[in-house]
Amino acid sequence: MKKIGSLIVCLVFVGFNVIFAQDIQISGNITSADDGIALPGVSVVVKGTSTGTATDINGDYSLTVPPDATLVFSSVGMRTQEVQVAGQTVIDVILETEVLGLEEVVVTAIGISRAERSLGYSVASISSDETLQKSEPDLLKSLEGKIPGVDIRSTSGAPGVASRITIRGNSSFLGDNQPLFVVDGIPYSNDQYNTTDQSAGGGAYGSSISTLDPNDIASVSVLKGAAAAALYGSRAKNGVVVVTTKSKNIAPSRKGLEVTVSSSVNWENIANLPEYQNTYGNGVDFLYANANGSWGPRFDARDSIETWPLMLEAFPELGDSVPWVPDPDNVEGLFKTGMVYENAVNITGGDEKSGFNLTASTLNNDGYVPHSSFDRYGLSLGGTTMLSNKFRAGGTFSYTTSKQQGGIFGNNQADDDNAASSFARALWLGRAWDYSLGYTHPVTGEPLQHNGRGQFDNPLWSWEHNKVITNMDRIVGSANLSYNLTDWLNASYQIGINTFIQRRQQVIDRLSRGYQGLGAIIDDDVWQQEIESNFLLTFSRQLGSGIDFKAILGHNVNQRTTDQQAVRGIEIVSPGIYDIDNTNSVIPFGGAYERRRIIGAFADVTVGYKNYLYLNLTGRNDWSSTLPVDKRSYFYPAASLSFLFSELLELDNNIISLGKVRVSWGKVGMDADPYSTSTTFISKATEFTGDKSVYKYAAFPFLGQAAMTTPDEGNDPELNPEFKTEFEVGTDLGFINNRIGIDFTYYSNKSTDMIYSVSVPASSGFRSQWTNVGEMTNKGVEIGLDLTPVKMANGFTWNIFGTFTQNVNEVVDVFEGEPEEGEVERTILYGLFGDPSIVAQVGQPYGVFLGEVDVRDDEGNLLINPGTGLLIEQRENQIYGDPNPDFKLGVINTFSFRGLSIRALVDYTQGGDVLCNSIVLLLGRGVTKDTEDREHSFVIPGYYGDPNTEEPLLDANGNKIPNITQVSMNDLYFGESFAINSAGEWNVYDATVVRLREIAVGYELPRKLLGKTPFGSISISLTGRNLWYFAPNIPEYTNFDPEVNGYGSDNTQGIEYSIAPSVKRYGVNLKFTF
C-alpha cells in the first residue's frame, strides 16, 4: 500500500524534485524520550527552507542537505529540536513530549499562523484526538469541559440536535451570541432554522455546523477575546472557533502515503428515566377516573376498572373490565437501545513540495427514541503544491450530506391545536396504562390512547408517523495562491465559496391530534451561500539586533445570501404518501431572502524583541451594506503585548520553565441585520409566523380577499454600528519542567450601541423597534491548570487537566438617556407563551426570567387564599430565574503507561436556573416516587391573604392569621400551588450538576509487534459519555438532567418544554494506520 501510494505521488509530483549536487546525505533515527519507541511521521526540515522529509514507520529518515544546514525535527505533541549538521552524516534524535505548547503554532486569523509565545491574548487549542470518535458525534459536545471560558450547552438526547456554544458570555442582545466558525479561512454558518416554535410542537432542530465532518479536523483553536478576533471582522465579536482541517493542513515535507482508518461502534440509551411510583393509579383524589394524573385509588384498593373505551373499541377481546394493576415499565418500554457507527478513512501523501489529503467518513446514529436518526457522509479533499514558478497553489473541496430524522417535541398546549408533541405524556404515562396492548387502531389506523382521543398522540404512534426530516448539504470549495515577491514580502489570495442547503419536511400525519386529524406537511427549504475573498500582503523582516517585524495588510470581501421558503399543505390525500403534492391545499408558510455584503481592509503589525517581548497592533475598517450609507464605514483597532519574563531572566527550567504575561485591548464593530433600516409591509397570508401569534391562523386570503398589514417591528433609518471593547490580562506559567502549568486570564468586555429590535409597548403601534441601545458587560476569569503529579521512569504518567470558567454578565443600560422615575429599563428578548418572558433588564444578567410569582407579605411569607388553602398569583411580574451558571469546572484525569491510557472528564456546573416543564408534569401527574407518600394532608406555611388586594387578612387584633387550611398532595401539585397550574416561579429549579462527561480507556499496540504487519499503528479504545450525573437540587426521583434545553442554539436558554431527555453512550473505537 505504501509503495503504491509513493508511486502515485512520485508520478504526480515527479517534476518538482530538485536536488542540489553539492549536498550531503544524512540519515538517522528518531525515538521518543518517554518510552524509547521509534517515532514515525516526524517532520525533518532544513531550517529556513521548505526542503524536508518525514520519518518512516521505523522512525528512520534520510535527507540530502547542505553541509552547513540546521535540521528542525518536529512532530505534533513533541518539543521541536534543532540540530546543526556540522558535517555529521548520522543524526539520531530523542524527542521529548511537549507539555504546555509554548512553541506551538496556532492559527489565528485567515490562515495566519503564529507562535503561541507571541500572542498577547488567550487562545485555546484542541487537537483532533480530543474530539474524534469519543462516543460523541457532535463536535461541539465533544469540546464540553475542555476549554476555559467556553460554555457549551446540549439540547436534548435527539440525534443531530443543535448544541450551543458561547465564549465569555453573551455580548449582544441580537443574534445568537455564538462565535464565528471559520474552517480553513472560510466562515461556516451555524444557523439554526426553526420551522415551528420549539416550545409548541417543533422538532429537535439541528444547526448547520453539524455539516462539519469532525473526522477531517486537524486542530481547533478558540480565539476568545476581541483582540484576537479583530482581523475576522464583525462576526468575530463573540469569539472565533478556528478549525483547520486535515485537507488544508498538509505538510508537504511528508513523504509517502499514510492511510488512517478509524472505526467505532457505540450503544446509546436514555440517560435519565424517572423512578415511578406504582402504588396509585389514574384518577383524582383517590377516586378512579380515566384521567392523565395518577392521583387515583391504590392498586390494592380495587380489583378492576372499566376497560378504557378506545382500547375496547380497538380490541373487543379485552372485555368490559381489565385488572387494576400498574404497568411499572410502560415508560421504559417506549425506548430502545440506539447505536452510533462511525467510520473514517484518511489518506495523506506527498513529497517535499506537494501534498494531498483525502478524508471520507460515515456516521450513522440511530437514536434511543424509535425512528430517530442522524446520518452524515463526508468527503474532503485538499492539495497544495509549489509550482515551478514559485507560486504555491492549493485548494480544498468538501462535501457533506446529512439526514436527521426525529419526532415532534414541545408542549401541546402552546399552539393552535396543531401541536402534536410526542413527549406530551411519554414520561408521565398513567401508572395503570398498559402499553403492551398496541398503539394503532387495527381498523382506523388512529393512535390509541387509554384516556380517549385527541389529548395527545400515543408516543409510539407519533414517532412512527409524525416526523421532522431535515437534509443538510454543504459544499465548500476554496482555492489559494501564494507568492514570495521577495524574501521578505509575500502576497497571497484565497477565495472560498460555501454553500449550505437545508431541505426539511415536517409531517403531522393523518389521524394525529394536530391539524384536526387531517394531516399536514410543511416543506421548508433554505439555501445559504457565503463567498469570502481575502488578499494578504505579508512583510517579514529582521530589523537590527533582535527586532522582528511582521506586518500584514489585508483586503476582505464577504457576501452572504440566505433564501428560505416554506409552504404548508393541509390534509394529506392518500395515506402514507408524504409529499406536498399529496395535500389538499397548499399555503405559504413564511420565508425570507437576505443578502448582505461587507468590504474590509485591515492591517496587523507585530514587533518582537529578542524572543521575549512582542507587541501586536491591528486595525480594521469595514464597509457594510446593512447600515445607512453615511454610517456604513466603521473602524476598530486592537493592541496586545506578550512578555516572556522567563526568557528574559533565563530562569532555571527545573523551577520556572515558563513565565509569560500578556495584556490586550480590542474593539470590534458590528453591522445590523439586512433591511432593518427601512419599513416594509407584510402580506397577511404569512402573518401567523412570530412568537406571540401562535393562536393566529393563516386566515388570508380571507373570503377571497388578500390583505396587507403594517409590520410589528419599527425600523430605524439612522442605525449606527454596534461596538464591543474588551480588555484582558493573563499569564501562562510553567513550573518544574512544565510539570505544573497554569493559564490564567481575567477579561472584561463591554458592548455598546447594541443594534436591537427593542420591545416597545404595543400601544405604540409596534411590538418592537430597531434602534441602537444599551450597554452590557461581561467580566470573567478563565483558568487552565495542567498538572503532572506523577511521571515515572517506566513511563507511567498521571496528568490532571482542569478548567475553570466564570463569567458575570450585567445589562448596564437598555435605552438611551436616563430612565424616568420609577421606570425599570428592560426589553423582552423572547416571550414564551404565557410565562415567563426572557428579558434584558438593567442591573440583571442577560436572559433572566420575568414572570408569574405568588403573593408574599412584607416579611416574605406566602399569602394563602383562604378559599382554597393554596397560593395567590401576584398581579405584577417579577424576575424569578437566571439561566446563567455561576461557574463551570472541568477536570480531566489521564493515567498513561506505555501504550495504555485511562482518561476521565468530570465536569461541574454551579448554579444557573432551568425552567422545567417536565418536572412540573412529573410532579403534577403524580407519577414519580416524589409524590408517593400522599395519604395525609398538608398545610402550606403562610398567612391568609385577600386574593383581590393581595394584602394579608388581619384578625380583630390586627394580626396576620396563620394558614391552617389543609390541602391534599394532589392539590399541592395540581392546583394553584407548586406544579401544574402554578405560578412560573415554582417551575424553576437550580441546575447545579456534576457529571462524568467522558471516560476513555485506550491501548496502543507496541510498534514492535507491528513490525512485520502492514500496519503503522493500531490503537483501540473504550469510551463512555454521560454515564453518570448528579443534580442535587432537582426533585430526587424525577432524575431530570438539567442540562437539556428546549431551544437548541437560540439565545433562549434554561427553558425546557417536554423534550427528549439526554443520552448516555458507551462504545469501542478502533484506529489503525498503514
Add this chain to the structure above:
Amino acid sequence: MKKIKIFLLATIVLLAGCEDFLDINRSPNDATEPDIDKLLPGIMYDIGDDFSIGYAKLGYACAVYSHQMVTRQPEYDDYNINGYSYAVDTYWEDLYAGPAEDLKLLIRMGETEIDGEPGNLIYAGIGKILKAYLFSMMVDLWADIPYTEANTEGITKPVFDDGEQIYAALFTLIDEGIANIQNTDAENIRVPGDDDLIYGGDTEQWVRLANTLKLKMYNQVRLVSMYSQGAVDQLLADPDNNLIGPGDDFMLPFGTSVAPENRHPAFVSEYGGSQISNYISPWFFEILSGYNANIHTGITDPRIPYYWCNQLAGGDPENPPEYKDGDFNTIMFGSVGPNRDHAGRSSFTMMGIYPCGGTFDDGVQVGPLGSLDGTGAAPQRFITYADRLYIEAEMMQVGRVAGDARAKLEEAIYASFEQVDMVVDMVGPNQDVPVLAGSGMDTAYVTAVLAEYDAGDAEKKLEIVLTQKWISQWGNSMDQYTDYRRTGYPVRFDANSNGGSQYQGPDGTAPIPTQETRAFPLSFPYDKDEVILNNNCTQKIVSQSPVFWDE
C-alpha cells in the same frame, strides 16, 4: 517592486469600486407601500377574530364572566384574570399593533389629497367608524387606555387617557367619519367593494351603522354626565332611516375554507380541536331550560338546539361527569369538585350552529363531533338589528326614550329568532335545520316571556330585557360583559351560594362544590408586557377599577 505596485494598485481599485456594491439594503421581497384596499379586510378580520369566543380570545374571557361559558383554565376561572392571561396578553397587543395601527395608516392614506382635492374619503370614513367601534370596545373592556398618544410616530410609551375623554373623542370621530363618507367633493378614485367584508362598500349602511354605534355608546353612558338626550332624540327621530335595520347587521362573515383558515375561530378551536375548551355554562343552560327559579322559570327556549349540541345521544360520558342533565354534560364555574378536569372530547356538550357554525342538535349526533360536523361559516356579530332593538327597549324601559318598551322587546325577541335563521343560512349547514321564525315555537316563547314581563315590576322588566339581549347575543359576549357591569343584569351565577341553582348534580347526587374566591372584575387587567414596558402603565386591582360609565 513593480509587482508590489501592481498588487497595491489592485487593492485600491477593489476598495474604490465598492459603493454600488454595497447598495443592496432593500428587501426585494417586501412591499414598501400597501394598497388601501389591502388594508381594510385585514383590519376587519383582526377585530372579528380577536373579539370572538374562539379559545382564549377576548370574547372567550367575557363569555365566562357573563356565564354563558365555563372554562377550566385557572387564568380565567374564579375571576382570576391577570395581565398574563392569554386573552389579555395577546389581544391587547394584537389590537394596538394590528387593526389600530392599520387603521391609522388607512385613515391617513384615505385623507391624502389627490390633486389638491380631498382624497379617498370613503375609506377614511369607514376607517374612522371602525376605529371608534374598536376603541369604544377597548374602553369598555379596559377602562383607561392609551388613545391620544397611541399609534403615534415618535412616541414609544403612550400615556393612558381617561375613558370618558376617549368616548368624547370617539363621538366626534364618528361624526367625522360620516362626514367623510358623505363628502361629495372627495375624489374617491378608490372606493371599497369586495374588500369591505362587512358591507361590500355600501356607504348608506356604514352611515346607519355609525348612528347605531352612537346610540349604543349613549345607552352605555346613560348613567353618567356624558349622556346627551338631544343626541339620542336626534338619532331616534327617524330610527328606520338613521339606524341599522334588517339586513344591516354589523358583523364579520366567516367562510368554509380550511387552508387558508376562513372558518369561525371558535369552530376551529372546538370542532377542529382535540380538546374541549368552551364548556356551556350550566347557568345559561338552566335559564334557557326554564330551570332557573328567578327568571323564565318553566319557559323552555326553542333556540337550545341551535345554541349548543349534545354529543351523548343517550350514551354514557367517558368519565364521571361533573354536571349532567340527560345528554347535556358540562362543568361548573368555580368548581372544586373532583370531576372538573376529566377529559371528555366525545361527551361534553359543544357550542352549536349559532355561535360558531357547528352542529344543529337534532338529538342523534354521537361524539366526537369534528370539523366535518358543521361548516364553521357563522358570522362574528358586532352590532345587529336585534341588538339595536334591545338598546331601544332598554332606553324606553328606563325612561330615557319615549315609547312602548314591551312592544320593542317583543320586536327584539322576534328579530333574535330571525337572527338565528339568518346565521343558519350563512353557515350553509350540511344537515337539515328547521326555520325558527314562523314555526310557532317563536310565538309561544314570546308569549310566555311577555307574560312574565307583564307580571314583573319595572326592575324585573329591565332584567327581562337585558336577559333576552344576553340570550340573543350568545357568541358576541363583549357587550354582555359591559351590560352586566352597567345594569347588574342578567343576574349572574354566584358560585359561593350556587346561585339559586335548581340542579342537585348528576344522578341526584349532592350539589357540586363551587366557590369564588375573587371578586368580580370591573374591568380587565392590562397586558403584562404593557406594564413591563410602559412606565405610564400600572397594573390595577380589577375588582376595584370600574369603567367610567359604571359609577
